[in-house]
Amino acid sequence: MTSRLTGTVALVTGASSGIGAETALALAAAGADVALVARRRDRLEALADRVRSLGTKAEVVEADVTDRAQAVGAVQQAVTALGRLDTVVNNAGVMLLGPVEGAPVEEWDRMIALNLQGLLYVTHAALPHLLEAAAGSRATADVVMVGSIAGRSAQAGMGVYNLTKHGVGAFAESLRQEVAGRHVRVSLVEPGPVATEPVHPHPARGARGRPLGVRRHPAAAGGRRRRRHRLRRDPAGPRRRERGAAASRRPGLTGRDAARPGLRVVRRRDRLCGPADRSAGPTARRVT
């Protein structure tokens, strides 16, 4: 059966879990052959079996995209194995949260290396192939950047993650202006909180407790306010996740809105990034 993306090839970074894995399956379900990029080969192999069961080809690409040579190699492997490149989903990203004061700077390095540099390396290596595909009979290619609602506002304890996701939005818009005339579409997806991994609650606090490993602001330590965070385990090391209490109660609300009672998100746009769209974030409306 021919589907919308039959005959096209997509590459998804961070395909071994969460949003990336689901995106890869959705692309395969729409008919695309998919190159699956991440570091955990065993997870990619399992996902590749699921992709193939949907009737399309899968190429497992084990790569750390923060290493430029590996990012370039990943794109090359995908093109060599699958023959072309029509869609790139820059999804690999990490959220390591905590206050600036006393922050382990290596966490900042890791976020910047993956959320920004990895995305840049992959995009740079893929662009010639995307332009070539867009110049062909299909006359369309796509780069999708996975940003975040955290790229629209800033919150205490999220500064460097905010910085990387604001950067993703700015880069997407700039690139869109550069290549739109040559039929390469640049899209920016800015999800709110997504439950991508199981919660690992602190054993001493039960299901609603503060999970292991979340660094608290010194001012909050010993205070009465408790935050609920979700944490995922990472074989590569501890990893902190964006899960403020306000966000988990009222997904999508940040900053001052999150503190105001009676608000909830009534609309969220995942859309093409364009100049007019920069102001079109989630809309908070008072619930009566």
Ligand SMILES: NC(=O)c1ccc[n+]([C@@H]2O[C@H](COP(=O)([O-])OP(=O)(O)OC[C@H]3O[C@@H](n4cnc5c(N)ncnc54)[C@H](OP(=O)(O)O)[C@@H]3O)[C@@H](O)[C@H]2O)c1
């Ligand atoms: N979940 C949310 O609430 C949420 C909200 C807004 C935006 N986002 C964004 O959505 C994207 C995906 O998030 P997620 O929640 O699905 O995260 P996730 O489940 O933790 O997946 C992250 C993916 O990135 C891969 N990755 C990590 N380091 C890598 C590296 N150096 N090279 C290549 N791949 C690497 C991981 O695979 P390996 O470990 O196997 O390499 C994994 O497949 C991120 O950009 C995130 O910022 C998430």
